[in-house]
Amino acid sequence: MLKQFFIICSGADTDILKNSAIGEQNKYAGIGATVFFTALMAFIASSYALYTVFDNLFASIGFGFVWGLLIFNLDRFIVSTIKKRDHFVDEIIQATPRLLLALIIAVVISKPLELKIFEKEINQVLLEQKNELTLANQDQIALQFTPKTEALKQDIMALQNEVTTKEAEVNALYGTYIQEAEGTAGTKRLGKGPVYKEKRDKHDAALAELQALKEANAAKIATTETALAQLKANYDAQVTTTQPIIDGFDGLMARVTALGTLPWLPSFFIFLLFLAIETSPIFAKLLSPKGEYDFKLEDQETAIKSLVEQKVQERKLAIKADFAINDRVYTDLAEEEELYEYKRKKARELMQLQADAFYKGQQKLF
Known part of the structure; x- marks a missing residue:
């Protein structure tokens, strides 16, 4: 079986x-x-x-x-x-x-x-490619967020520098009125006179401005850091969203391409x-x-081929004979007077009918 x-x-x-x-x-x-x-x-x-x-x-x-x-x-x-x-x-x-x-x-x-x-070797190649794609994807996404992130960091640094500059100014004023009180600078008179009081008031005003500046800049820095944190969260979310696409990079075409690298x-x-x-x-x-089967198959095919060719030839000869017979028949009929008179009579009747039909058509026009 x-x-x-x-x-x-x-x-x-x-x-x-x-x-x-x-x-x-x-x-x-x-x-x-x-x-x-x-x-x-x-x-x-x-x-x-x-x-x-x-x-x-x-x-x-x-x-x-x-x-x-x-x-x-x-x-x-x-x-x-x-x-x-x-x-x-x-x-x-x-x-x-x-x-x-x-x-x-x-x-x-x-x-x-x-x-x-x-499969194992291809998986290793695909793993390396996925790692490269992951790094490239992170770099591409980072390009979208880096300008905003850098701008916000610059804003924070500017606010911090502003506070630092103000602190330096306050410290300088503090040193000035202390030296005036000690008599080591300014009027060089020991004690807390009018000049000392003037410099002390100037320092106290600058110190109050420093405190206000710290509070204002701290609020601005907090807002900016919140924006930075939001950018970081958006970056992480986009990386997380696109990572499954990279993880799924193991279809038929990817595997064929990886096979080509081996x-x-x-x-x-x-x-x-x-x-x-x-x-x-x-x-x-x-x-x-050429075996027994081939000879038998050839015999069967040639027998059918011969039969078909014979039938085709017979049909051709039959058609040729039929044409010859028709030629003789119509040649004999063409010489018969009775057939001529009959067709002449029918042709006359047909022409009369055509003339009557034409006449009736012309009458309808008037």
């Missing part, structure tokens, strides 16, 4: 092969097994590839099954349409487009399986393996000698 199933997979004529030698049956069973297992590998490969796209097991298996059937049908068609010829060159010519199609199918089948075989030799060997599997039925038919 399994042998019969594989023979069906090979696309061979089961009625002819049933009456052929066991060796012929085994040959086509082997070809059919290759076609079947190639389609099975296509089903597995496409299911994995589609799972990386849809992330849904049932959808991937469903589409993978359809893809496997498509590859099975193509392989079966390729193998079944290769016929043994009398010259090997003719066989190569008819097999060339089928070999090109087999090459394309081998690429399509092998690539998803390469992704699965080298050494090409292992992937090439896997491709050669599937190319050999895909083209093996074709080469098996090309290299095998």
Whole structure:
């Protein structure tokens, strides 16, 4: 039963092969097994590839099954349409487009399986790429917030410098009136005289201004720091929002691109393996000698071809004979006086009817 199933997979004529030698049956069973297992590998490969796209097991298996059937049908068609010829060159010519199609199918089948075989290495490459994308994303987002952040920091620094400058001024005034009281500067008179009082009042006024400035600038700095904190929160929120997109950067195209960064030799060997599997039925038919099945199939096809050509030729001769008979019949009829008088009478009646119809049409115009 399994042998019969594989023979069906090979696309061979089961009625002819049933009456052929066991060796012929085994040959086509082997070809059919290759076609079947190639389609099975296509089903597995496409299911994995589609799972990386849809992330849904049932959808991937469903589409993978359809893809496997498509590859099975193509392989079966390729193998079944290769016929043994009398010259090997003719066989190569008819097999060339089928070999090109087999090459394309081998690429399509092998690539998803390469992704699965080298999954760990691809994940490492994707991790490095994700890290680079994360840093680049943070830098790009920072470019949106850096100008505002720097401006706010400059405002805070300006407010702090203003307070520092005022404190220096107050400290200088403090030193001035202390030195006046000690007699080491100013009037150089020891004691708290009018000049001392004037300098003390000036210092006290500046100190009051300093306190007011500190309170005002502290409020402004607090507001600015709140704005800075809000910018930082917005930056973190945007980074958090965009990070899942980077984390999801592991689709089919990303994995194929990552596979391209790995050494090409292992992937090439896997491709050669599937190319050999895909083209093996074709080469098996090309290299095998013309067997019993091929002779029977050729006999059946040539018999049908001869029959069809004979029928076509008979139709051509029948049409030619019919034309000759018609020519003779109408030639004889043309010489009969009775037929001439009959057609003359009918033609006269027809012309009278046409004249009457024209006359009635003219009357309606008046």
